Amino acid sequence: MKVALFIPCYVDQFYPKAAIATLELLEKFGLDVSYPKNQTCCGQPMANSGFEHLTKGCNSLFVENFSGYDYVVCPSGSCVMHIKDHLHIEENEEAAQDIRNKVYELTEFLVDVLKIEKLEASFPYKVGLHQSCHGQRGLKLSQMTELVAEPFSKPGHLLSMVKGLELVELDRKDECCGFGGTFCVTEEAVSVKMGKDRVLDHERNGAEYITAGDLSCLMHMEGILKRRGSKVKIIHIAEILNHHLS
């Protein structure tokens, strides 16, 4: 199974550890994983700001980099959702369509494609799971509290296989953290207030770590935690799933 690793631009630049964990985790399952080196960004920052018409360059580059694989896997629900919903190329729509069908967020790939039921991981800490909105409501990685429907959680399922990990209950299970792409600077006051409230929910309920499938949410919350001098740390879910007691 040939898998291409799609690493979001800000993860590449600021959180290489999460990308390394994703790669190592996939390799553990015996997959042929490669990282197309000319990849940059999915184009979401422009598109969500109303400039989707400026994403043509990103789209062509994306298709160039990611064609010809069985799967494209990415440790970010938000970037995957953007590709699924908005990757179009006029002159090569077939190739774009092919990638839209093959792109997976990491936890859904592990649960739905690899059908993982066992993990050799341990992480003996109290962990709060932050549901990123694009992962949860966009890709339906977990059931949403608004709907009258059976509960499930793909990231929750994976975390339940990690030895020693205690998942904390949150007061608001799936409220947005307020990152929102360029929203985090154009609506700075609301964005920060939302982030503060989210972080407090995890702190109040005893989390030592906040994890998520999206580092954009985590980067925003980390910025707030650090500024507040909080002891709570952030960690990408791939790092937990790839974590061993040494």
Next chain:
Amino acid sequence: MKVQDHAQAAAQFIKDEERTDWHDETLWFVRKKRDLAAHGIPEWEQLREWASQIKDHTLSNLSHYLESFEQKAIANGIRVHWAADGEEHNRIVHQIIADHDLKRIVKSKSMLTEECHLNEYLIQKGISVVDTDLGERIVQLRKEAPSHIVLPAIHLKKQDVSDTFHDFLDTEKGNNDPQYLTEAARQHLRDYFIASELAITGVNFAIAETGGFVVCTNEGNADMGAHKADVHIACMGIEKIIPKAEHLGVFLRLLARSATGQPVTTYSSHFHRPREGQEMHLVIVDNGRTRQLGRADFRNSLKCIRCAACFNTCPVYRRSGGHSYHTAVAGPIGSILNPNLDMKANADLPFASTLCGSCSNVCPVKIDIHEQLYKWRQVIVQAGYAPVSKKLGMEGMAAVLSSPALYHFSGKMGRTTLKYAPFLVNNGFNPWYKQRDMPAPPAESFGEWYQKNRS
């Protein structure tokens, strides 16, 4: 006239953090009540689907249903008026008032009359209207606009109401007891109900097959006003039509549960014809709705039944208050309706969202609100209403991200800057840094690591 955009007004609102927390918690409580009510009905998602389909069908056959509604209403003895826009709506209402030379006018909640600025129009003509919904009366006394379409005074605390009533209704200063204050409002409003000569109400549902309409309130104020008055004027947007009375079995079950978590509104009053000696008028208003109907991406926003569930669930609304949306209908639904009314003045609203999608999930008629917010952003930028600085920034970003070489170079520069000259980034000009730290720059990017370790 708009003074501040959403981001500025929201920043102002949040300065009082304690009040912001209270506003957030209060509306979250309403959201939780809604969840409880929805989970009490196993067929909830089926109801939403039915409601959505009925509304879709109606919007696709709107002219047909409007005409058959008009015929039936006229046959019932209701006088029907058509208004192309808010101005014409106001003129029609004023004309009816002037024809009868009536002075004592009460109005129950109607977001349409807020949208058309009816009160302001009538004041200019020397006519004052008393709003009889408790929340609306409170904001009217304070010369404020409603901040929420179901809970118009939700931005105010007990003590604010106490101060307002002390100023206008002569209640005891500092008495914040809700029962005392409500009783004062009852006595005050009762005088107006008893004396009412003309009543203006909104319309929640207009039924094409019967020519009747339904008005939902929790206070019974629409009924008290309309039952006493010699003239009843009901105002509705063209999208309020539903084909059959039996469809109320879907909508009335959804409306109050979505709005407040109640099984049904306390009063769901069915008006079919004027009582003997009374005149009943119905003003049917377009005001941009047919234009919205013609926008393929946005037409289904007209399915809205004004329950405000999207307000209560919206994490941005809860922390910025209704007034920051500077329009009659705030919240997520307002942000997809208002750009149709005035794209330039409301260009900020579709950006007042993180696109979290919770609004679409609570919507009882399944409007894809967050997807329409995304689409409005594209339309607004294409129409040239994005700030120039943003446009330049986005063009620069697109150029870097379209080129692997430029991207790798900029990434390295950025990380180097953060490492050796953090003061260039960590300062007051960077809105990220104001209340958040920047991520610590790693020694190498993943791309660089991969080059060394895997290839």
